[in-house]
Amino acid sequence: MRIIFMGTPEFAVASLEALLDSGAEIVGVVTAPDKPAGRGQKITQSAVKRFAEANGLKILQPEKLRDPQFLAELKALNADLQVVVAFRMLPEVVWNMPPKGTINLHASLLPQYRGAAPINWAIINGEKESGVTTFFIKQEIDTGAILFVEKITIADDVTAGEYHDRLMNKGAGLLVKTVKAIESGRYTEQPQEQLAEGQELKHAPKIFKDDCRIDWQQPVQKVYNLIRGLSPYPAAFTALNDKTFKIYGANKEESNPNIQPGEFDTDNRTYLKFACTDGYIHVTDVQLEGKKRMGIEEFLRGVKL
Incomplete structure (x- = not known):
């Protein structure tokens, strides 16, 4: 399959590297624009861009995801599947573009902890277990049909940074498994609405x-x-x-x-x-x-x- 990868921080790099190592054909990488950072406001590239450049991958850095020029470039890549890890919310014109859809890796056991900061909130709330989930993107954020999950215990003394690294590596493996399943057509979709029945859903909004x-x-x-x-x-x-x-x-x-x-x-x-x-x-x-x-x-x- 021809795959477009979308991501920005270090968390996403592990997944992109795992896909390349598995032999996946990455025809393009979409990441955040370069921006000033730190006291000196030095122009900084995203972790995903640095990795993509080092591996000779085509890079797109749109300011706006609805920009006609970006959409034309995206379409011209003729991807079968789009993979999203730690990126921003996509408009339907983007996630609905490839014939096999767009999948996302999320750092929680959906439908629990939908939102921007699932790792932080799981530990803040004293959870003993969380994990990673792959799912198809649809209109409402983090609500699409679930493909695969992997549960990971949360130690009593682990920090968000330490748990982030465990989820990052587990998630990369789960993403490769998911892509191979989609390529072979051997997968089932589980609607989140079924899993959410009888559960009190906890959310993971942005940290202020x-x-x-x-x-x-x-x-x-x-x-x-x-x-x-x-x-x-x-x-x-x-x-x-x-x-x-x-x-x-x-x-x-x-x-x-x-x-x-x-x-x-x-x-x-x-x-x-x-x-x-x-x-x-x-x-x-x-x-x-x-x-x-x-x-x-x-x-x-x-x-x-």
Whole structure:
């Protein structure tokens, strides 16, 4: 089959590489336009573009997915199938173009955690299991018929960054399996409406700054899950010395705190812990506004609390 691949971040690179390694014919790669990033606003290419260039693949970088010139270029590639991994929402004129349809790899067990941040929200909500799903794209986001799933446990101490890497690699394998099944015609479609019956659906909307603010009035497990689910990006935060204090790593202590929620205790050498309603969060990997990210002992050597 002639395949067009659409994706932008590192998560998508593993899938594109796996497809190439499997012998798939990638006739084009669609990714985000180059854009300025960082303090110097240096023009930066997406991870997918860098990989595609290194492998001599044709690259399209449309500003708008309905642009007539882009649509003409896409059609001229004469693809049988389009594959989407961590890209943006497609208009129907794009996803309905190839004869075999357009498939998507999503980092959750659909229909649970539809949306932009499924990895983060699964950990924030304390799930013990999630996974990856392949499905056919249709009009409403993340609602198309399911093709294949793979479940993956979520360890009690895993961060979103660590779990991201596990899903990225598992998802790449599942995507290759899905493409081969479509090529051979040996697959079944399972409507999400059937799976959703009797389930309370949880959603995975985009993460905003207010979602990252720690509420110390919550139980220690809930705060611990929030920190794990937002590490390393965008990171949970609180206020310390009237500055933003990001917490990337922490341990939990379930006990009866002798200080009020939100107050902290420290020996100014080896530990800093914040009280929740039923225990403490011992922070281990932190960043105070205006400073670099560092371990707690290094941090305490440079600041007195």
